[in-house]
Amino acid sequence: MNLYPTLQATIEKAKSLEIPEDRIPILQDFIAYIQKKIDADQTVNLNFICTHNSRRSQFSQIWAKTAAEYFGIEINSFSGGVEVTAFNERAVASIKRAGFKATQKGVGNPKYFVFYSDDDDPIICFSKLYDDPANVPKGFAAVMTCSHADENCPFIPGAEARIPVRYEDPKAFDGTSEEADRYDERSLQIASEMFYVFSRISKA
Template sequence: MPTKKLGVYPELLTSIEKARQLIIPEDRIRVLNPLIEYIQSKIDQGQEINLNFICTHNSRRSQFSQIWAQTAADYFGIPANCYSGGVEITAFNERAVASIKRSGFKVSAKGDANPVYYVFHSDDKEAITAFSKLFNDPINKGSQFAAVITCSHADENCPFIPGTEKRIPVRYEDPKEFDNTSEESAKYDERSLQIASEMFYVFSNVKMPA
């Protein structure tokens, strides 16, 4: 159960419950353990928790990861700051935006070419600000953060990330390959739900001081 009751939107709560029922394979648990250990170490030391989820275009997987990680952190009352970024600027993909809306998030947007989306999981917290940006964009924490790498291209082609304390690969398959197919919506929702499941697993295994 969450340590702090949030007024999570009912449709989103249904998605969270569905995500938490998914079984996470042992090989994925091994991938997630370094992230749990990093967060726990920051709590144990009384330090700020900053996570920057990084993928090449900051358009799909890293956006899903930021949104679900921040939602999970808030759900369990973990004081984490979750960001995202890339090595190229594109846009928060409209298919991914549609998927988080289907999950039950409330979303508003501002702008055209690279819109800024304001993503709400409840009325109790400020919006998660989501748009495509470089990992070192001023909106992100510039030092004392963990770089959580969500795609193989960024992991292999971005060997040095200034300001990071730890680099943690947590790769996900790209739903982009299903764009413009009959499986598009289902595959985006499948990837989003997987990420939700894993981020909720991570934060459910973090222990706050009594």
């Protein structure tokens, strides 16, 4: 991968972070799902779901795809919510600080084309329902990234697995002096866990 230099530095920082002991069993379920699909020579479809599809699920979609590509593992990475809002501008700013390039098309709920390299296709990000036509309709893991969506969506049609991998919402710091740091902290945490997950996948 010909990664952008700032992004490469962010990835090295994420890889160096220690995964807390209480997170390892949570991530192990995620690893097991991916490994089982690869061992069966089946397509790995991951749909990261949180309430508004604006922050944590977008971070997760982007970092999962980037980590998988980094380790040469083929996956499809999606995201969705139970309400449509927009890819939050603070989260967009955070991924840019991490070293991604992002171009915007439209307003209101714009599409963002997020690049980790000039040599690969972008990750297309916008707020949508989890069953939006842009997402795969069946044969996917519903990766629940927030407690509200996890607790209020007991059934996700088309999902063959449901894996809670919850993260704290940086929204609590919107409008404060800590805003940028907290968004970057959450992005880096998600990056570290996605790189941990895909580093433990054995390719078929």
